Amino acid sequence: MKKLLVVILLILVVGLAIVAIGCSSSKYTIRKLSIDMVAERPTWQVGDWWTYQVWRTGHRSYFYTLEVIDTKAILPLGGEECYKLVYRWYNSLPPAEEKGSFFEFYSKKTLEYLGKVGKDGLFVGPKVSQYVMIFPLALGNKWSQKYYKAGLDQEKAKEISVVYEVQGIEELNGILKLQALKIHRGYLVKGELDANYVNLWYCSEAKNFAKREARSFGNNPSWDIRDLVAYKVK
Numbered sequence: 001m002k003k004l005l006v007v008i009l010l011i012l013v014v015g016l017a018i019v020a021i022g023c024s025s026s027k028y029t030i031r032k033l034s035i036d037m038v039a040e041r042p043t044w045q046v047g048d049w050w051t052y053q054v055w056r057t058g059h060r061s062y063f064y065t066l067e068v069i070d071t072k073a074i075l076p077l078g079g080e081e082c083y084k085l086v087y088r089w090y091n092s093l094p095p096a097e098e099k100g101s102f103f104e105f106y107s108k109k110t111l112e113y114l115g116k117v118g119k120d121g122l123f124v125g126p127k128v129s130q131y132v133m134i135f136p137l138a139l140g141n142k143w144s145q146k147y148y149k150a151g152l153d154q155e156k157a158k159e160i161s162v163v164y165e166v167q168g169i170e171e172l173n174g175i176l177k178l179q180a181l182k183i184h185r186g187y188l189v190k191g192e193l194d195a196n197y198v199n200l201w202y203c204s205e206a207k208n209f210a211k212r213e214a215r216s217f218g219n220n221p222s223w224d225i226r227d228l229v230a231y232k233v234k
Contacts (some may be wrong), residue, residue, distance in 0.1 A: 028172045028173060028175075029172075029174065030172055030173075031173065032168055033169045033170060037139070037179065037204075039135065039181055039202055039204045040136050041136065042208070044068045045071065046068050046070065048068045048233045049066060050206065050208050050228060050230075051228070051230040052065075053093075053226070054224070054225070055225045055226075056223070057223050062089060062090065062091055063089065063094060063096070064088060064089040065089075066085045066086075066087055069084055069103075070083070071083055075105055075114055076115070076117065077123055078114075080114070082114055083108060084105055086101055087102055087103070087104050087116070093229065093230075102117060102118040102119070103117045107132075109135075110132045110133050110135075111208075112130045112133075113130045113131070128149045128150070137181050137183070138166060139168065140166060141165070142165045143164050144161050144164070145162040147162050162185060162187060162188070163186050163188050164184070165184050167183070167184050168181075170182050174227065175227070176210070176229065178205060178206060180202055180210045181203075182200070183199070183202060185197060185199070196217055198212065198213065198215070199211075200213075206228060206233060208228070208233075210228045212225070212226040213225050
């Protein structure tokens with residue numbers, strides 16, 4: 001029995017260490033600012049691009065670049081006019097050897113990810129509800145979104161919604177120095193906030209997210225952190 005308890009404790013310690021490593025891998029430090037800031041809806045242009053570094057619990061760090069290639073694309077399903085971007089990923093900071101690519105589509109109104117098309121030419125929509133920005137963004141703004149997830153019981157899905165709140169204005173210091181609006185994204189389940197959450201930092205200067213930090217609890221606690229490390233916008 002004692003041996004079993006020791007093994008369980010070791011597993012818990014290792015699990016917490018992995019989560020801690022995932023959290024501390026981000027290259028940015030954050031400082032709260034006491035200034036006014038309003039972010040208007042951005043207009044992306046062909047040639048705009050952003051490179052992110054990703055840390056995920058239990059995975060090796062990698063990079064990906066999003067580049068705008070069409071500002072008047074038509075969504076394969078639904079006919080909505082949207083942005084079309086090419087997604088390229090790398091094991092190290094570009095210009096490194098490209099490991100793969102596909103096309104992604106984003107809403108022109110909310111920057112929501114709408115789906116992708118791979119080498120097979122087939123359009124695949126998102127399996128879970130995505131990040132929806134309601135512009136203009138300002139401190140204290142709140143909004144909600146219907147939650148969906150492929151395979152989730154329909155009745156249970158009706159009991160869940162995604163809630164957003166602009167909680168602060170912060171300065172991120174690391175590879176880049178950026179001022180951003182911090183947006184908290186939580187899950188409302190039967191009227192109660194769930195433990196899982198996402199923090200987003202939207203930067204007007206970059207016309208995109210400067211940082212994304214997703215945390216999930218449960219049987220396998222994990223982090224998914226994405227930091228903007230380079231960009232070019234018109």
